[in-house]
Amino acid sequence: MASNTIKFEKLPDRLPPSNTVGWMAWVKTNLFGSISNTLITLLVFYLIFLYIPPFIEWAFINANFSGSDRSVCDENKAGACWTFVKVRFDQLLFGLYFATNPDQMWRPIIAFIGFFGLLIPLMIDKTPHKKWLLITLLTIFPVFFLLIVRGGVFGIPDSDPSQWGGLLLTFTLAFVGIILALPLGILLALGRRSKMPVVKSFSIIYIEFWRGTPLITILFMASVMLPLFFPSGVEFDKVVRAMIGITLFQSAYTAEAVRGGLQAIDKGQSEASMALGMGYWQQTIFIILPQALKISIPSIVNTFIALFKDTSLVSIIGLLDLLKIAQNSSRSLDWNGYDIEAYMFAGIVFWIFCFGMSMYSQRLEKKLDTDRRE
Amino acid sequence: MKKISLLLSGITLMGLAFTGVSTATTLEDVQARGELRCGVDGGVAGFSAPNNAGRMVGIDASICDAIAAAVLGDSNAVVYVSLTAAERFTALTAGEIDVLSRNTTHTLSRDATLGTNFTYYNFIDGQGFMVAKADGLASVKDLDGASICVQTGTTTEVNMADYFRNNNLDYTPVGYSTSVGTREGLEGGACDAITSDASQLAAIRSETANPSDWTMLPEIISKEPLGPVVRQGDDQWMDIVTWTLHALINAEELGITSSNVDAMRADSPNPSVARILGGESETGAMLGLSNDWAYNAIKQVGNYGEIYEAHVEPLGIARAGSVNDLWTRGGIIYSPPIR
Numbered sequence: 001m002a003s004n005t006i007k008f009e010k011l012p013d014r015l016p017p018s019n020t021v022g023w024m025a026w027v028k029t030n031l032f033g034s035i036s037n038t039l040i041t042l043l044v045f046y047l048i049f050l051y052i053p054p055f056i057e058w059a060f061i062n063a064n065f066s067g068s069d070r071s072v073c074d075e076n077k078a079g080a081c082w083t084f085v086k087v088r089f090d091q092l093l094f095g096l097y098f099a100t101n102p103d104q105m106w107r108p109i110i111a112f113i114g115f116f117g118l119l120i121p122l123m124i125d126k127t128p129h130k131k132w133l134l135i136t137l138l139t140i141f142p143v144f145f146l147l148i149v150r151g152g153v154f155g156i157p158d159s160d161p162s163q164w165g166g167l168l169l170t171f172t173l174a175f176v177g178i179i180l181a182l183p184l185g186i187l188l189a190l191g192r193r194s195k196m197p198v199v200k201s202f203s204i205i206y207i208e209f210w211r212g213t214p215l216i217t218i219l220f221m222a223s224v225m226l227p228l229f230f231p232s233g234v235e236f237d238k239v240v241r242a243m244i245g246i247t248l249f250q251s252a253y254t255a256e257a258v259r260g261g262l263q264a265i266d267k268g269q270s271e272a273s274m275a276l277g278m279g280y281w282q283q284t285i286f287i288i289l290p291q292a293l294k295i296s297i298p299s300i301v302n303t304f305i306a307l308f309k310d311t312s313l314v315s316i317i318g319l320l321d322l323l324k325i326a327q328n329s330s331r332s333l334d335w336n337g338y339d340i341e342a343y344m345f346a347g348i349v350f351w352i353f354c355f356g357m358s359m360y361s362q363r364l365e366k367k368l369d370t371d372r373r374e
Numbered sequence: 375m376k377k378i379s380l381l382l383s384g385i386t387l388m389g390l391a392f393t394g395v396s397t398a399t400t401l402e403d404v405q406a407r408g409e410l411r412c413g414v415d416g417g418v419a420g421f422s423a424p425n426n427a428g429r430m431v432g433i434d435a436s437i438c439d440a441i442a443a444a445v446l447g448d449s450n451a452v453v454y455v456s457l458t459a460a461e462r463f464t465a466l467t468a469g470e471i472d473v474l475s476r477n478t479t480h481t482l483s484r485d486a487t488l489g490t491n492f493t494y495y496n497f498i499d500g501q502g503f504m505v506a507k508a509d510g511l512a513s514v515k516d517l518d519g520a521s522i523c524v525q526t527g528t529t530t531e532v533n534m535a536d537y538f539r540n541n542n543l544d545y546t547p548v549g550y551s552t553s554v555g556t557r558e559g560l561e562g563g564a565c566d567a568i569t570s571d572a573s574q575l576a577a578i579r580s581e582t583a584n585p586s587d588w589t590m591l592p593e594i595i596s597k598e599p600l601g602p603v604v605r606q607g608d609d610q611w612m613d614i615v616t617w618t619l620h621a622l623i624n625a626e627e628l629g630i631t632s633s634n635v636d637a638m639r640a641d642s643p644n645p646s647v648a649r650i651l652g653g654e655s656e657t658g659a660m661l662g663l664s665n666d667w668a669y670n671a672i673k674q675v676g677n678y679g680e681i682y683e684a685h686v687e688p689l690g691i692a693r694a695g696s697v698n699d700l701w702t703r704g705g706i707i708y709s710p711p712i713r
Contacts (some may be wrong), residue, residue, distance in 0.1 A: 001466075033624065068426075088426065095455075099427065100428040136580075161451060162455060220461075223461055224464045227465070229466030316458055317458070317461060318455065318456040318458050318461060319456075320416070320456055326418050327417060328417035328423055328424060329424055331417040331419050331423050332423035332425055333419050333423065333425075333431075333432075333685070333688050333689070334425055334426055334461075336577060336580060337582075339581075347540060
């Protein structure tokens with residue numbers, strides 16, 4: 001017997017209207033959603049059309065890569081002269097000392113390999129023994145770096161740091177600034193929140209003094225004024241003076257970034273830890289700082305990126321960092337007139353490292369994000 | 375304070391610190407060190423800029439090479455210290471460098487008040503004007519009412535203002551912070567003329583898309599004698615620097631070049647040649663140097679003319695008949711006799 005019951009069956013889902021899916025819809029809503037959007041879209045497309053194809057043509061299609069002197073580029077002025085960057089690559093990376101002594105070039109190369117060999121595993125989540133890698137990077141690596149790049153021991157020829165240059169110098173200054181400024185900055189941030197009047201006022205004066213002085217002034221003082229206070233012949237190396245200036249300056253900024261994190265921690269955290277019988281240092285190290293540093297990662301990294309770029313200010317004290325050496329290289333008789341290529345190269349290198357730092361800090365934030373936010 | 379001293383001692387431990395007090399003379403210092411520390415600009419084509427091999431080259435750098443050859447016998451024994459205009463004199467007086475060869479103009483105030491002594495000139499510069507050839511201008515007097523690109527904050531700005539006021543000419547300055555900016559301004563048509571030191575103008579012209587489109591006007595409106603500078607208070611060292619430069623000029627006068635110096639030393643009948651090259655009198659010993667001081671400098675670096683030709687001619691600054699030619703050919707490059 002056939003059942004006569006009515007069966008309600010779900011019809012298959014209908015597709016959404018064709019004008020709301022696919023790239024057409026995306027373009028329509030996002031680029032041509034309203035009259036003003038349409039106008040802006042058209043304007044931007046026009047600008048892209050105006051500038052991008054000629055740029056690509058200049059930078060890639062017509063560009064000169066071959067040869068080893070300017071004659072290649074002089075014959076074809078329509079394209080970029082990357083031959084210049086190719087020929088001067090060792091100078092741009094390592095500075096004049098290592099460029100004039102190619103047999104010593106292995107020293108900075110090994111230092112770079114060592115640096116990235118320690119740094120990259122640190123950034124990968126699954127690496128075992130990270131703590132030891134970090135300790136190696138912060139303690140053994142700087143000594144190793146000095147021995148091998150500075151030389152003067154174990155039969156390695158002495159290289160005068162003021163003759164270092166290029167990316168090597170930029171890295172050295174930024175690395176020293178970053179690893180010394182972080183602990184100093186943390187101490188200063190704690191000092192500023194301390195209840196001890198001397199520590200507190202010292203920290204405030206220190207931070208406000210260095211923060212209120214432009215880095216260019218500090219470097220200039222370190223380079224021009226400092227030697228006047230020493231007897232003739234006694235001198236700190238220029239690079240060391242720059243390092244001291246950068247570290248003093250940077251620690252004030254780092255301190256303020258860390259203090260921002262400290263202030264965001266609820267008072268209940270320290271009260272609770274006090275209730276558990278913890279002293280000040282226990283509280284700070286195990287309860288407050290881990291939370292505060294996590295919050296301040298974006299602003300700390302922000303100051304580090306700024307520092308990395310600020311190292312190019314050392315050119316005003318005659319140190320040939322990446323930017324300055326690119327500039328000077330393009331002013332030699334061999335290559336004068338090709339300054340755009342020099343600046344482009346320096347810009348791209350700076351961008352790669354700054355962008356890398358920024359990406360890493362975003363990953364770190366996500367990884368450490370334990371807040372149960374909605 | 376504890377933190378700072380901790381930091382300082384930490385950095386000292388890093389091994390980059392003091393280089394020792396010295397009471398010795400500059401010559402003794404240089405000889406003990408085995409290298410000459412020479413302050414240069416490092417970014418001026420033809421004067422001092424790194425070549426492809428990373429070595430500083432140019433007319434300023436060559437003077438240091440010659441001094442190193444004269445003092446140490448090796449023109450490669452030079453450490454070039456790049457200096458900005460602001461710190462160059464401090465670096466010299468503080469003993470960071472032994473000689474400053476950084477396109478530095480000799481003026482009374484610098485000579486008298488900075489604790490420095492000027493020696494002689496390796497390039498005599500002066501402020502000039504460059505215009506488009508197509509405009510057909512013949513003189514700065516034709517620039518009445520023109521707009522002129524100039525690097526701001528330099529003495530060129532002041533010199534131009536003075537000159538135009540003295541000559542009752544009108545002009546509109548168009549300021550840029552860099553010399554590259556002034557070049558772009560000129561090429562882009564922001565101004566009718568550009569002003570700077572003549573050597574700088576030549577360098578700018580060589581950087582333009584079509585160097586032959588531009589021409590320099592004949593007037594030179596300022597005096598910019600450039601030369602090596604030493605610290606005050608070490609007369610022996612000043613003599614060495616001065617006379618090394620003189621030796622290069624004398625060598626050109628006498629026709630001694632880097633290629634014929636050996637032949638000249640062996641059998642030149644001219645007693646002046648013998649005196650310079652260490653044959654007859656003890657010229658080196660008088661300066662506290664070895665007797666082949668000038669021979670080494672000429673052999674390894676070349677005479678003044680050779681240096682000029684190698685580094686300044688390529689910029690398009692012709693030497694013949696200019697102030698930088700020898701006095702025997704109508705210039706003012708002149709050297710006292712070496713005897």
